[in-house]
Amino acid sequence: xxxxxxxKALSMLRFLPRVCLxxxxxxxxxxxxxxxxxxxxxxxxxxxxxxxxxxxxxxxxLGYETGNNPFYLRFPHxxxxxxxxxxxxxxxxSLLQLLKFIELNRIDHTKPxxxxxxxxxxxxxxxxxxxxYGIQLTDEGADxxxxxxxxEVQYATEVVIAAIEKAGGVITTAYYDQHSLxxxxxTKKFFERGVPIPKRMMPPPDAIEYYSDPAKRGxxxxxxxxSEERLVLAQKYGYSLPEIEKDPSYxxxxxxxDPRQIFYGLHPGWVVNLRDxxxxxxxxxxxxxxxxx
Amino acid sequence: MLRxxxxxKFVSFHSRNVAFANSRNKSTAxxxxxxxxxxxxxxxxxxxxxxxxxxxxxxxxxxxxxEPDRNFLFEKDPYPEPTRWHHGTLKYMRRLYGRYGExxxxxxxxxxxxxxxxxEAIEYEQVAYPFTIxxxxxxxKRKRHETEESVKLRQEEIVKKMEKIEQMKQDVYNRIKNxxxxxxxxxxxxxxxxxxxxxxxxxxxxxxxxxxxxxxxxKEKEQKKAMKEAKKKARExxxxxxxxxxxxxxxxxxxxxx
Amino acid sequence: xxxxxxxxxTIFTKTKPFQCLRKTSLHQIRNSSYESSKFLxxxxxxxxxxxxxxxxxxxxxxxxxxxxxxPEPQPLPEYQSGxxxxxxxxxxxxxVERSRNHMMPVYLDVRQRGVKRxxxxxxxxxxxxxxxxxxxxxxxxxxxxxxxxxxxxEFARKICINxxxxxxxxxxxxxxxx
Numbered sequence: 001x002x003x004x005x006x007x008k009a010l011s012m013l014r015f016l017p018r019v020c021l022x023x024x025x026x027x028x029x030x031x032x033x034x035x036x037x038x039x040x041x042x043x044x045x046x047x048x049x050x051x052x053x054x055x056x057x058x059x060x061x062l063g064y065e066t067g068n069n070p071f072y073l074r075f076p077h078x079x080x081x082x083x084x085x086x087x088x089x090x091x092x093x094s095l096l097q098l099l100k101f102i103e104l105n106r107i108d109h110t111k112p113x114x115x116x117x118x119x120x121x122x123x124x125x126x127x128x129x130x131x132x133y134g135i136q137l138t139d140e141g142a143d144x145x146x147x148x149x150x151x152e153v154q155y156a157t158e159v160v161i162a163a164i165e166k167a168g169g170v171i172t173t174a175y176y177d178q179h180s181l182x183x184x185x186x187t188k189k190f191f192e193r194g195v196p197i198p199k200r201m202m203p204p205p206d207a208i209e210y211y212s213d214p215a216k217r218g219x220x221x222x223x224x225x226x227s228e229e230r231l232v233l234a235q236k237y238g239y240s241l242p243e244i245e246k247d248p249s250y251x252x253x254x255x256x257x258d259p260r261q262i263f264y265g266l267h268p269g270w271v272v273n274l275r276d277x278x279x280x281x282x283x284x285x286x287x288x289x290x291x292x293x
Numbered sequence: 294m295l296r297x298x299x300x301x302k303f304v305s306f307h308s309r310n311v312a313f314a315n316s317r318n319k320s321t322a323x324x325x326x327x328x329x330x331x332x333x334x335x336x337x338x339x340x341x342x343x344x345x346x347x348x349x350x351x352x353x354x355x356x357x358x359x360e361p362d363r364n365f366l367f368e369k370d371p372y373p374e375p376t377r378w379h380h381g382t383l384k385y386m387r388r389l390y391g392r393y394g395e396x397x398x399x400x401x402x403x404x405x406x407x408x409x410x411x412x413e414a415i416e417y418e419q420v421a422y423p424f425t426i427x428x429x430x431x432x433x434k435r436k437r438h439e440t441e442e443s444v445k446l447r448q449e450e451i452v453k454k455m456e457k458i459e460q461m462k463q464d465v466y467n468r469i470k471n472x473x474x475x476x477x478x479x480x481x482x483x484x485x486x487x488x489x490x491x492x493x494x495x496x497x498x499x500x501x502x503x504x505x506x507x508x509x510x511x512k513e514k515e516q517k518k519a520m521k522e523a524k525k526k527a528r529e530x531x532x533x534x535x536x537x538x539x540x541x542x543x544x545x546x547x548x549x550x551x
Numbered sequence: 552x553x554x555x556x557x558x559x560x561t562i563f564t565k566t567k568p569f570q571c572l573r574k575t576s577l578h579q580i581r582n583s584s585y586e587s588s589k590f591l592x593x594x595x596x597x598x599x600x601x602x603x604x605x606x607x608x609x610x611x612x613x614x615x616x617x618x619x620x621x622p623e624p625q626p627l628p629e630y631q632s633g634x635x636x637x638x639x640x641x642x643x644x645x646x647v648e649r650s651r652n653h654m655m656p657v658y659l660d661v662r663q664r665g666v667k668r669x670x671x672x673x674x675x676x677x678x679x680x681x682x683x684x685x686x687x688x689x690x691x692x693x694x695x696x697x698x699x700x701x702x703x704x705e706f707a708r709k710i711c712i713n714x715x716x717x718x719x720x721x722x723x724x725x726x727x728x729x
Contacts, residue, residue: 018357100632104653105622111614120617123652144631187615194391194404202422202429209433212426220426265611271404271600272612275394279608282405283599290411384588400596407594 088207089132090155093124095163096141102149112255112264114152115176116184128181137171139163150253152219155210161217162233168242170253174219175203175211180262187263191272196282199260199268199291219259260292267291370397383407486512621651638728645677647729655724659717670712670720679705689723690716 017023035041048055063072098118101107106121115134118124126132134154142163149169156173164171176184180200183190203211203220211218214225215232234241244253260268269291271280282288356363361371370393372380379385387404389397406414424432490508580587624636637649650656656673675682683703690712691699700713712720 096632100634103627103630103632103634104624116615120615122617141632146631188617191612192388192391194387194389196405201418202426205424205429205433208426208429209437212430220430263611263615265608265614269405271401273391273394273401274612274616275392275396276602277609278394278602278604279612280401280404280600280602283601284405286411287405287598290415379585381590381592382585382588383591383594384585386591401602402596402598402600403591405598405600407589407596409589409594 085131087131089130090134090136091124091126091132092136092138093118093153094138094140095145095160098137098151099141099145099147102147109147109149110249110252112150112152112252114174114257114264115154115181116187116263119185120187126181126185128178128185133178133181134176148247148249148253150255152257156217158215158233162237162239165230165233165241166237166239168244168247170244172217172219172256173211174257175200175207176262177201183262188274191274194271194273196269196271196291197262197266199293200262202259219256369393373398482516486516621653624653635725640728643677643727645675645679645682647672647682647724648674648676649729650674655721655729657717657720657724659715660711668713668715670714670716671709672712672720673707673709675708675710679703679708679710683710686710686720686723690719693719 037043037046045055048057053059060066063070065071098107098113101118101121101123102109106123107113107117111117115126118135119126124135126134136155137151137153137157137160139157139159142159145163146167147169148167149164151164151169152172152174154173154175156171161171177200179198183198202208208220210216212220214221214229217226217229230241244250247253255264257264258267262268266272266279267281269282269287272278273280282291354363358366364371364373370389375381383403386399390399390401390404486509489512490505493508494505624634626636630636634653636653640646647656658671658673660669660671661667662669672686680703683701687699687701690701693716694714702711704711
């Protein structure tokens, strides 16, 4: 009996027309019929009352208070939100979250971690249109953090830097402009555009001090000064600074990007083709000069 | 109900053709399998075989989809022959290369910015990012120092003034006190005058009367004169005392010399 | 590889009829649309390039491409972040399945702009009433003397509790090796 019904069903399937909008219907009671406003169901004056500006749809402008000085004109200058649309935001990721990502194999800690690897987990969303410029590493989980990682974020406090360096890792703060961020957030989509990898632009004047400060491990700071600051921080927080030079993963820990580079190992000006698995490099002098500038 | 009847008719109509369709399908299925084996073993060089292969592929396509949609599903170039205006734009062709690679038939050289685009990009960068990093860092540092300096100066100013604050407070209190005492003295003087005038008249006169006022003025003048003379006298006395003291000093000096 | 698309020369020159279908450039040019782009026939393309297929470089590309499936967690004896893998449940009458991200299916539902907080436990298999009984003994002890408001949805295989008991329940489920 069962095979009969299946046979019947399959034979039906073979000859029924393709499913399209004209031969399916929604769930029962999922669509509410529009009430047309006739009779007792919103009829007669249709909620507009009798005569007057209401029924005649001749309303006063929004904010008008029938002659007296309206609220929106009473106060001459309220600069509470001045330049709020220009302020940069850094959505946070805590050290505990990062630890969880690594332990659950979402991020590979044997390779340098940057914004791309965090976004590729699918668990961190960055919206550059909302003036969001990258990751801010927060100190929740600083006491349990014990992994040696090479991480690049956009903002980190002293405690976080200390926690990572105490565990034997390396932290850098770097800036990515909006265009580079769009390339990083969806790498597959970016490569499918068929355009060369752009060069990363410099930080704006109000951020340049932060990213050139060795105390904040900025990517534009002097590496010698950074190593000095590492010592200072170790002394401040009272831990012995691990010697990275003797570490077997020294190469991985010291791998850093050029200030004009967006992705590790890929230079600006290269065209990556995912279908052919090829990387195209330009040979024109002008282009090379432009991308190396 | 009508719908269900129609459906039944539809089904019954098709059920007649099921057997035929099935047999047809089966026969073609067998043929296809055979052909597959043939094609895998021998290279398709024969035109006839090729056309037959193509026809079979066409018949296999039961999707009733448009050609571009089907190509898109199979991750192939949807429009091998360009049909719309944007198929000729650089942007579209770059995307084609990015998605389909060599199979798209696009020259990868178009991926990089063309001369005009490069010029535009360089100009844009010159306008949008005019400063070098050392310059920007120096500027930022200078600005920071400036604000810090101004704040520091202001703080120092405040500290200096704070040292004098007790004295300034005292000055203010004294000034108030003096003012109060003067006002009080003036008031008392006026009261006394009014009393004198009243005494002069003998009976209670309204201070606002004219006669009263005249008397009051006279008395005020007399008082002022008296005050002035008193002041003068006081000044003269001061000068006298000073002169006397000087003389005494000079006499003393002479005596000492001798 | 270097062949140009043949029909372009005939269709996409400046004087051809297709131009009339295209909008004029009087309105704002948006860089995300094809109108902002030049036509291939109007530009000279002469960039020299080299196509390379070096495996070491390709490894960098693969590194930045996102994975398509949720990876399995690393098998470690202890997890510093506090995550616990699912252990032996020893033929218990009920079972709480993990989500596809290997997390416990205990969620906080905040409604009415923060006024209402419900804890929802989903994916409960087996005897849900026994599960509710055990949960009740645990939670009532925790929040006494306050009453516990709990709803069992047998068909949806979930339990909805009033209040924020997410961490407590996660701890309790961890104790039971779920």
